[in-house]
Amino acid sequence: MSGSFKTDILPLFRKKDIDCMTPLKVYLDSYEWMSKVENAQNVYDHLTGTKKPRMPAGGPFWPPDKLKKFNDWMTVDPKFQP
Numbered sequence: 001m002s003g004s005f006k007t008d009i010l011p012l013f014r015k016k017d018i019d020c021m022t023p024l025k026v027y028l029d030s031y032e033w034m035s036k037v038e039n040a041q042n043v044y045d046h047l048t049g050t051k052k053p054r055m056p057a058g059g060p061f062w063p064p065d066k067l068k069k070f071n072d073w074m075t076v077d078p079k080f081q082p
Contacts, residue, residue: 002076005031009073012066017056035080044070 003009013028026043027033034040045051047062047070054061062070074080 002078002081003069003073004081005034005073006082008069009034012062012070014056020057021055031082035082037074037080040070040074040080044074 010029010031018028021028026039028043034043042051043055044067046053046055048054048067049061056062
């Protein structure tokens with residue numbers, strides 16, 4: 001099950017994460033922005049530490065279950081559900 005952006009993915013991000021990333025033109029609270037493959041993959045890569053700096057800034061970093069939920073939303077059919 002891929003989950004829903006509104007009920008499963010958006011709640012993973014804290015308000016301070018959203019507020020920190022918005023000036024950088026990373027719209028963690030926007031389904032339209034996050035549902036673009038390249039945007040979601042970039043966020044995921046920063047969440048896992050594959051790309052630096054690691055998110056969220058200053059931690060705590062996401063545990064495996066949160067990372068899996070986000071990855072499933074991107075990769076398990078049906079993908080990128082609102």
